[in-house]
Amino acid sequence: MASLRILVPVKRAIDYAVRPRVNSAQTAVETAGVRHSMNPFDEISVEEAVKLREKHKSAVEDIVAVSIGPPKTVEALRTAMAIGCDRSVHVETPEAADMLEPLQAAKILKQVVEREKPNLIIMGKQSIDDDFSQTGQMLAGLLGWGQAYGASEISVDGDTLTVRREVDGGTDVVKGKLPMVVMADLRLNTPRFATLPNIMKAKKKKVDKMKLEDFKERAENRLKTLKVAEPPVRQGGGTVENVDGLISRLKELGAL
Template sequence: MVNLKILVGCKRVIDFAVKIRVNAAKTAVETANVKHSLNPFDEIAVEEAIRLRERMGKDKVSEIIALSCGPPKSQEQLRTALAMGVDRAIHVEVPENQVLEPLGVAKLFKAIVEKENPNLIILGKQAIDDDSSQTGQMLAGLLNWPQATFASKVEVVEDKITVTREVDGGSETISSKLPALVTTDLRLNEPRFTTLPNIMKAKKKLLTKFTLQDLNVDISPRSEILSVTEPPVRQGGTKVDSVDDLISKLKSAGAL
């Protein structure tokens, strides 16, 4: 039986309940003085790692490690993961103004994987700020590991992982030997609430920090954002007097 060492990703994103605004320079969304939280899909990844240990036992899941790449405040999200039940955390500190693209994140994760040697990586399928859905796939490619994306069910037996995943026509079940990488879908689980005692315990858990220089990884962006604009304001609807009038308006708008 393979003893699992699980690495989970934890990204700091603008809270899902915040109304997004474009900054004055039209170069990005406004992040100053805006509430941030743990990316919801990554929260599901953390929950699944903890549930695997609860199902399999501590003797079969030796350690769960949370990893975040981002500015100093990313440690807040790592503390959330620690309060949920993660054993320890790693923070790769990236300067506040540094552009961090999915490939750069995948490279940083690869450097940490080479140090920690986990045999299962669980990431959220995407981050709600950029919706790229690329980091997991890129990391699996860099590591040359099998991957199972958009997981709605995960099972580990002996040295094999079985994943049910969402596809356009419904769902499919695939299996692979470990090590492997999984990205989580919304249907996988519902994350637990953190209790005050666990939040207090999380403050005492180990959080290790690395810099870009420590890992010697080039995360230079491969693309440039030229401008960011808000979508046009939706126009109000108009009333029509009859079905014939409705059809006429739809035809003139090219909808029929």
């Protein structure tokens, strides 16, 4: 079996259990004082990398987590290392910087890949804050690697990766040669909890620090957010006595 050097991009996002609120200026979602955690899809990709090591102990040489974000992003990297990543890379951005768009993130990750020399990238298919779901595909395109989106099962045989994906009405199986980029779906696995001993051990693992200025090839954000607003409050439903009443009501509403 081919040696695996796995890179796992992760992102720090507002915790999935927190209800997002629009800030007072209506320019973005409020993040100050809001609980953050690792993006759920990225937790799944970290878990899958660790599971591959447990299944193919001698084949997995290294598992590296990488994240782009403000100083507190290191918390997500510590979680990734507590789950089982060997070390991590933190590309630090200013605290007040705008969120990176997919192309900018992909170009930065491409340079991290050139530095770290992985042959397998496992990443979440999307982040729950911006929901672009584009970074993995762009990264694979920039690298010229094969890709598999929405993985629900991954298996390795030699230098061949087999990825099963759920599609409408069934499953789709994709095979490709390493190196590859795989984007994890929710049903790929159930992430484990980081235990206290592993959390303590993670504090001693290496975190390489880099700055945006260290990257010579970097796209600029092209989108401008004009306004962010809460969705309109839904009106309550009503009741009708019979089918004729339903038809009459639908006509009143202009639905028929």
